[in-house]
Structure formats: C-alpha cells, structure tokens
Amino acid sequence: MAGFYMPVKVFAEAEAVQRHAPALSVFGRNALIVTGRHSSRANGALDDVLRALRQCGISYAVFDRVEENPSVSTVMEARDYGLGQGADFVIGIGGGSPLDAAKAVALMMRHPERDRSYLYLNPEQGNSGHENGSEHLPVVAVPTTGGTGSEATGVSVLTDPVRQVKKSIPYRIFPALALVDGKYLRSAxxxxxxxxxxxxxxxxxxxxxxxxxxxxxxxxxxxxxxxxxxxxxxxxxxxxxxxxxxxxxxxxxxxxxxxxxxxxxxxxxxxxxxxxxxxxxxxxxxxxxxxxxxxxxxxxxxxxxxxxxxxxxxxxxxxxxxxxxxxxxxxxxxxxxxxxxxxxxxxxxxxxxxxxxxxxxxxxxxxxxxxxxxxx
Ligand SMILES: [Fe+2]
Missing domain, CATH: 1.20.1090.10 (Dehydroquinate synthase-like - alpha domain)
Known part of the structure; x- marks a missing residue:
C-alpha cells in the first residue's frame, strides 16, 4: 500500500486565478509560464494569469511552445529558457500536455547541471525523495481542459522521439497549487x-x-x-x-x-x-x-x-x-x-x-x- 497522499492546494471557483492571485506570491518573484501556442490565449487563461502576476508584482517569462504529447527536447528548451530568465517557480497553463511539461521543467530547473537523461533516471540510481517537493521548483497548475486531472497528480508523461517512447517519468511532481475555473471550457x-x-x-x-x-x-x-x-x-x-x-x-x-x-x-x-x-x-x-x-x-x-x-x-x-x-x-x-x-x-x-x-x-x-x- 502506497499510502494516501494528496499535497495539492486546490481552489475551484469562478475567477479562481484572479481571486487567489496573492497565493502566487508564496512561490517566488519570477515565474516561468509553460503553455501551448494557442488555446490558453483563446480561452483567456493566459491573460488571467498575466494580470494576476502583474497585480502581485511578480515578473514572468512565457514559454508557449509546448506541443501535443510534449517531448523531452521541448522540456529541455523550456528549462534553458527559464534558467536564462532567472525564474524561481513554474506555472503550467493548459490541458495535460502543458501541465505535464511544466512539472518536468520544474524538475530540470532545480537540477541545472543535469542533462536530459536525468528525466528517465531510475530513482534507485540516486534521485529519491521526490515526493516532498524538495527536488523541483514549485509548480502552479491552471487547467483549461476537464479530462486529464494533471493539476492533481504527480504524473508527467513525456515523449522521447529519439528512443521512440512515450511514458511517465519516474518522479512524482505534484503541483503545489491548482487554480480551477470552469470558464476555460466555454471555448472548447x-x-x-x-x-x-x-x-x-x-x-x-x-x-x-x-x-x-x-x-x-x-x-x-x-x-x-x-x-x-x-x-x-x-x-x-x-x-x-x-x-x-x-x-x-x-x-x-x-x-x-x-x-x-x-x-x-x-x-x-x-x-x-x-x-x-x-x-x-x-x-x-x-x-x-x-x-x-x-x-x-x-x-x-x-x-x-x-x-x-x-x-x-x-x-x-x-x-x-x-x-x-x-x-x-x-x-x-x-x-x-x-x-x-x-x-x-x-x-x-x-x-x-x-x-x-x-x-x-x-x-x-x-x-x-x-x-x-x-x-x-
Ligand atoms: Fe486518461
């Protein structure tokens, strides 16, 4: 038995991002936003998050190139971009793909000396203790689809085209905070x-x-x-x-x-x-x-x-x-x-x-x- 474990703080209500903007200040002063190219703009979630960050005086950089079935290469690109911008926490906005990518980016930003092989390193080879949040930057999740539930899981599924695999990385990276608002489904x-x-x-x-x-x-x-x-x-x-x-x-x-x-x-x-x-x-x-x-x-x-x-x-x-x-x-x-x-x-x-x-x-x-x- 693994034991019951649910460390995500969830606010689920209308205008959740706006109402709980101050909660973002807990995680850092400089956010890396990880999202896809289009949908978070179309459904208004990106604008909501940017407004909340400005309101709290948190600076940010936007990485908006997460594809469907995010690849290891995309995660590494976002990691390098986030490190270059000096980000100290990650906000994932979107469906399962951007949220899963955001978790992996938060892991890799915490380990800037590591290369892509770290994503699939066997935990027994030296990266244990990943459930307590000490080995990745904090993640905030703003889901815009009602399917994957990635905002409330520790799972990150990535694709590695080189090795021809699509599978979960062997870490449990739970978001610290999920801001859930049904209005993002209006445009689906x-x-x-x-x-x-x-x-x-x-x-x-x-x-x-x-x-x-x-x-x-x-x-x-x-x-x-x-x-x-x-x-x-x-x-x-x-x-x-x-x-x-x-x-x-x-x-x-x-x-x-x-x-x-x-x-x-x-x-x-x-x-x-x-x-x-x-x-x-x-x-x-x-x-x-x-x-x-x-x-x-x-x-x-x-x-x-x-x-x-x-x-x-x-x-x-x-x-x-x-x-x-x-x-x-x-x-x-x-x-x-x-x-x-x-x-x-x-x-x-x-x-x-x-x-x-x-x-x-x-x-x-x-x-x-x-x-x-x-x-x-
Ligand atoms: Fe599923």
Missing amino acids: PDNVLACTAFDALTHLIESWLNSKADSFSRMLAGSGLRQWALSLPVFRGKTPDDSDYTNMMCASAMAGMAIAQTGTSIPHGLSYPLTVRLGIPHGKAVSCFMAGYLMAAPADLRMYLLKEAGFSDIQDFQNVLHDACGEVQADPALLKAVLEEAEEGIASNSAKMKAAPFPVDRDILHRIVWYEFWRR
Whole structure:
C-alpha cells in the first residue's frame, strides 16, 4: 500500500486565478509560464494569469511552445529558457500536455547541471525523495481542459522521439497549487469537451475498479462520479452553462486525485495503440474498452458505478458515449490488427492484468477488448 497522499492546494471557483492571485506570491518573484501556442490565449487563461502576476508584482517569462504529447527536447528548451530568465517557480497553463511539461521543467530547473537523461533516471540510481517537493521548483497548475486531472497528480508523461517512447517519468511532481475555473471550457469544441469528460469518467471508474483502491481512494472516485453525473445532461443534448463547466472541471480534478492514489487500469492500458496508430483521441480510445471492463466486473459493482455516474445501464452508457464522442471509424482490417496488438500488449503486462480487482485471464481480457466491436 502506497499510502494516501494528496499535497495539492486546490481552489475551484469562478475567477479562481484572479481571486487567489496573492497565493502566487508564496512561490517566488519570477515565474516561468509553460503553455501551448494557442488555446490558453483563446480561452483567456493566459491573460488571467498575466494580470494576476502583474497585480502581485511578480515578473514572468512565457514559454508557449509546448506541443501535443510534449517531448523531452521541448522540456529541455523550456528549462534553458527559464534558467536564462532567472525564474524561481513554474506555472503550467493548459490541458495535460502543458501541465505535464511544466512539472518536468520544474524538475530540470532545480537540477541545472543535469542533462536530459536525468528525466528517465531510475530513482534507485540516486534521485529519491521526490515526493516532498524538495527536488523541483514549485509548480502552479491552471487547467483549461476537464479530462486529464494533471493539476492533481504527480504524473508527467513525456515523449522521447529519439528512443521512440512515450511514458511517465519516474518522479512524482505534484503541483503545489491548482487554480480551477470552469470558464476555460466555454471555448472548447463539443467533441473535445466530450472526449475529455469521458477521459475523466474512465479515470474515476478505473480508480474505483482497481486492485490498489481503498476506502480513501474510493472516497475521491465515488464523489467524483457523482460530480461527473451532474454534467451528464450535456452529453444527452442539454446546452452547457457555467455550472456544467464547473462540474466537469471539478470531476476531472477529483478523478486526478483518485488516480494519483491507484493509477489507471486495463482500459487505459489498452487505449494507447488506438491513439498512436489510429489517431483516436485519448478519452474516446479509453472509453472504447470501458463497457467491456464494466461487463467483466461483478454485476452489483457494475450497476453501482453506472448509476453513480448517471447511467441506467451499460447500453445507456454506450449510447451516450457514441452520441457524444462518435463511434470508432477505421478500416476493419487495420482496426482488428490494432486491437490484437492492444490485447497482446496487456496480456504480457502482468502489472496491468493485476490492476483489475477481479480475476482477468486471457479469455476475459479478450472479451473486454472486443465487447465494443463485436456487434459490428
Ligand atoms: Fe486518461
């Protein structure tokens, strides 16, 4: 048992950045802002943060070149830029990519003598103690999507094109502060809103249905499911308002807190080939396997989780998912090959097979993978 650990101070309310601007002064006098090229400008989050920093007399520099699936090279570029500017803390603004990058930049800025290999150094080789915040600069997170929950996890997923890997770095870098405001979702396209919200739902279900779950993690996953259910009418056709956006953001943050305790489970493990090889958005790719995962669970748990999230049964879940995110469109032969690859990948990953709190053998795994696709 890893022990319950949730060190992020969270303010979740309208105008959270503006209202809690003074809280930024605690972390330093010179901020490095880490964000993407466009969305934090379009949704107003960058302007809000800059206004708050000016109000507090904190100087800043903006690194706005974080790409989707941030690379090790981008992290090192941002690190060098931040060091050159004399920054003493990092503010990540955006979805999972900028927030994950911000965490890694904060780590590397704290270790200016290290090169990129430090990002994937085995902790046993000499960089332990990374949960207490002493080995990275403070990180502030301003999420602008309601899916990854990265503002409430210690996880940073990076891509290394040289080594052809996309994986979490072996550190736990929790933001010290998360400023959560649903208004940043107003400008999100419908499909993005849906796919990210379903990502958050999968985090909640996979955390609850997880061999590492305990009463404390389920406190978060259970509350998160009920919070998620509040905005379900949006995916049944209701026009979203600010309270829906707030509920989505809060559910996503709770989901992040839940998976920070347990990790994810089989559906996330199965999803990556669909995203990498077929370009299917992450939340949709994971959700493809959720009906199968739930059907493999004991019936009473399945019905409990579906009801908590607002669904009447598994068919209702699939109907809403398909309406909101769209069905998977792919060449049948290619889809079959990718699903077989996904199945083989998990079958040979004993840690993932054991992440389910019920027995999963090859036969059950096969049914989890194909449940969504058999009826075609
Ligand atoms: Fe996810």
